[in-house]
Amino acid sequence: MAPPTDQITADRPESAPVVDFDLSTHNSMQSSNAAWDALRTAAPVAWSDDNGGAWIVSSYEAVTTAFRNTDAFKSGRAVRGRPGPGADPGLMPINAVPTKTTSLMIPEELDAPLWHPYRRVFAHLLSPRGVEALRPRITYWVTRLLDDVIESGHCDIVGTLTSGVPGAVILEWLGFPEQDWHRLSAAFHNMASYVEGTPDAQHYLDELEWTFQRIREEVTAVRDEPRDDIASFLANTVVAGERTSYEFATGMVNMAMSGGVDTTTSVASAAFVHLHRHPGDRQRLIDEPELIDSAVEEFLRVYPPARTHARTVVQDTEIGGFTLRKDDRLIISEVSACHDEAAFPDADKFIIDRFPNRHVAFGLGPHRCPGSHVARAMFKEMLVQVLERIPDYQIVEDELDEYPNWTALGGWSRAPITFTPGTRRL
Amino acid sequence: MKIHVQADRCQGHARCLAEAPEVFQLDELGYNTTDIGDVPPELQAKARRGVLSCPELALTVIED
Numbered sequence: 046m047a048p049p050t051d052q053i054t055a056d057r058p059e060s061a062p063v064v065d066f067d068l069s070t071h072n073s074m075q076s077s078n079a080a081w082d083a084l085r086t087a088a089p090v091a092w093s094d095d096n097g098g099a100w101i102v103s104s105y106e107a108v109t110t111a112f113r114n115t116d117a118f119k120s121g122r123a124v125r126g127r128p129g130p131g132a133d134p135g136l137m138p139i140n141a142v143p144t145k146t147t148s149l150m151i152p153e154e155l156d157a158p159l160w161h162p163y164r165r166v167f168a169h170l171l172s173p174r175g176v177e178a179l180r181p182r183i184t185y186w187v188t189r190l191l192d193d194v195i196e197s198g199h200c201d202i203v204g205t206l207t208s209g210v211p212g213a214v215i216l217e218w219l220g221f222p223e224q225d226w227h228r229l230s231a232a233f234h235n236m237a238s239y240v241e242g243t244p245d246a247q248h249y250l251d252e253l254e255w256t257f258q259r260i261r262e263e264v265t266a267v268r269d270e271p272r273d274d275i276a277s278f279l280a281n282t283v284v285a286g287e288r289t290s291y292e293f294a295t296g297m298v299n300m301a302m303s304g305g306v307d308t309t310t311s312v313a314s315a316a317f318v319h320l321h322r323h324p325g326d327r328q329r330l331i332d333e334p335e336l337i338d339s340a341v342e343e344f345l346r347v348y349p350p351a352r353t354h355a356r357t358v359v360q361d362t363e364i365g366g367f368t369l370r371k372d373d374r375l376i377i378s379e380v381s382a383c384h385d386e387a388a389f390p391d392a393d394k395f396i397i398d399r400f401p402n403r404h405v406a407f408g409l410g411p412h413r414c415p416g417s418h419v420a421r422a423m424f425k426e427m428l429v430q431v432l433e434r435i436p437d438y439q440i441v442e443d444e445l446d447e448y449p450n451w452t453a454l455g456g457w458s459r460a461p462i463t464f465t466p467g468t469r470r471l
Numbered sequence: 472m473k474i475h476v477q478a479d480r481c482q483g484h485a486r487c488l489a490e491a492p493e494v495f496q497l498d499e500l501g502y503n504t505t506d507i508g509d510v511p512p513e514l515q516a517k518a519r520r521g522v523l524s525c526p527e528l529a530l531t532v533i534e535d
Contacts, residue, residue: 113527165500172501173485338489403486403526410527413482418501 055098055374061367062088067095068141068353068376068452072240074315077352077451081381090365096141099355099374100367103381105388105405107365111356111377112409118356118375120412121156122149140453141353141376148257150303151296153412160411162284163297167415170275176418179218183419186213187426191434192469199463202438206431207313207457208234210423215305219298220267220274225259232256233307238458240449260302264295275301301416308350309420311456312406313427315348316340318460319395321440326397331432339398341425345383346404347395352380352455354408379405380455438464472515473533474507474522480529487521487530494518503529 057063066084071077081103084091089104102111111118120139139154152163169175190209194200212230221229232252239246264280268291271277279301280294289297320327330340358373369375382405386392389399407414414420431438439462446458474494483502487495494514497503510518522530 168483168500168502172483172499173488173497174499174501400520401523403524405526407484410482413484415483418485 055372057094057098058092058368058370058373061092061100062090064088064091064093064101065095066091066093066101069096069450071451072449073447074348074451074455077455078380078384081378082384085378085381085385090367096376097374099141099376100358100364100369101376101378102364103378103385104365105382105385108377108379108382108405109409110364111375112405112412114362115157115411117358117360117362117369119156119359120154120356121159122154139354139356141355148260148299148303149292149296150300151293153300153304154296157411163282163289163293164411164415166279166282166297167300170278171415171419173418176422179214179419180422182217183210183214183423183426186210186217187423187430188470191430192471195434195467195469198466199461201459202317202431202440202462203234203310203314203457203460206427207310207317208307210313210427211306211309211420214419214423215302218274219263219276219279219301220272221259221263221276228252229256229259229302230306233303234310234456234458237307237448237450237454237456238446256302257299260298261295264291264298268294304414304416305419307454307456308416309423311350311454312344312348312420313424314457314460315455316344316424316428317431317438317462318440318445318457319344319348321438321462323395326395327432327436329397330428331436334429334432336397337425337428339400339402341421341428342402342404343395343397343399344424345406346389346399346402347383348455349379349383349404349406350454350456351406351408351414352451353378353453379408434467434470435462435464438462472510472518472535474510474518475531475533476503476506477529477531478502478504480527481525482527482529484526486524486526490521490524491517495521 071080085103090107091101093101102108152160187210190206194205208230212226216226216229232249235249236253263276267277267280271281276298279297282289330336354377356375358369358371358375360371362369384392407417441461444461448456448458481503485501487503488497494510495503522532
């Protein structure tokens with residue numbers, strides 16, 4: 046996805062700390078985190094000419110303020126920011142570096158009032174009560190995918206478990222045929238695993254295009270003949286007495302898949318890497334399993350999967366003493382807010398029982414990730430079963446690979462592990 | 472002890488429910504919209520944790 050930053054270069058504001066901050070240059074979690082720490086310390090509200098020219102907010106206070114102000118900061122694709130030569134209405138404005146993709150995500154790319162009825166559909170399906178219905182399937186898939194490897198003593202924990210579980214749970218829930226699951230979840234995962242412009246990256250971009258094609262085919266099929274599954278439910282959503290458009294139906298199914306498939310993967314992989322590198326934390330979770338819930342929150346704070354989002358400013362608005370102008374672009378850093386010492390004492394430390402832990406890994410405000418409850422349930426079950434069933438796993442550090450780009454989503458491409466073989470449960 | 476819910480701030484994170492399921496109730500969409508009167512003494516510590524956990528700062532303890 047070539048960032049079309051040359052197409053929209055905005056004018057600098059008259060009064061703003063100007064920084065040189067190109068998000069896309071960081072090819073490791075460590076260097077990206079260090080850059081955010083430096084920026085947040087120097088200028089928590091700043092302007093950078095990079096990324097097409099945008100404000101960047103990086104302190105907890107500025108990030109929480111920005112996320113909550115949905116009157117001034119919009120997510121919708123129709124609002125394009127400063128219209129420049131070549132401005133493209135097909136760009137996804139919720140990404141810090143707007144990406145060229147034709148597949149709309151509903152409701153994330155809508156603004157109120159249009160947003161409301163679509164958000165209600167997801168909020169209801171994925172409420173804590175709604176997730177209870179999915180819990181047996183989550184337990185089943187974690188058990189089954191660990192069963193597949195447990196007698197061998199080795200696997201790639203990313204491919205097997207942290208990518209495999211969300212893929213199976215979400216795609217089964219949607220009702221996609223099982224023979225598609227691996228290819229669909231691999232497309233989302235591998236698209237992020239290779240350096241942009243390389244043949245591998247291009248291959249998985251083509252695979253991602255195939256996933257959009259499969260979504261369109263399934264939506265067409267279930268709008269004609271609904272099945273007893275969530276894709277059918279979403280694709281036939283009724284708003285104000287009328288069935289939603291084919292475009293929005295596709296956008297809802299795309300939202301569920303794109304939001305669900307490679308996101309929990311990221312934090313769960315990071316957690317397994319962390320527990321390998323911090324044996325004291327691993328032992329404490331084994332000895333005191335009641336700490337799992339607070340550990341889940343701390344993993345989310347330290348390793349948030351979605352690192353940045355972006356908005357378009359639609360009215361002049363002050364944050365941190367600076368005026369963000371109508372039509373400016375705004376980059377909001379979840380990862381930086383999560384590491385802000387002002388909000389989290391000893392922010393650079395993983396504190397297994399940190400409390401309170403009001404992190405922003407799922408965003409804040411009306412667009413808070415509606416999948417957060419199912420994400421937590423999947424992540425927790427993976428942690429519990431790994432610590433019960435293969436508690437002595439070791440990561441093969443030489444073969445551990447992280448994503449080559451930490452702009453919007455961070456994660457681990459693969460994490461081979463070895464462990465004392467165990468027994469199947471099913 | 473009572474708890475005031477600023478319903479327009481709640482975004483359905485459900486951290487209050489996670490801390491004190493005996494105290495907090497969410498509506499069918501997963502949002503907390505109802506003030507809570509008279510939290511029993513044995514649940515007050517958990518309820519306070521629920522209030523402190525809200526990332527939207529939507530909950531306030533009202534002492535007797």
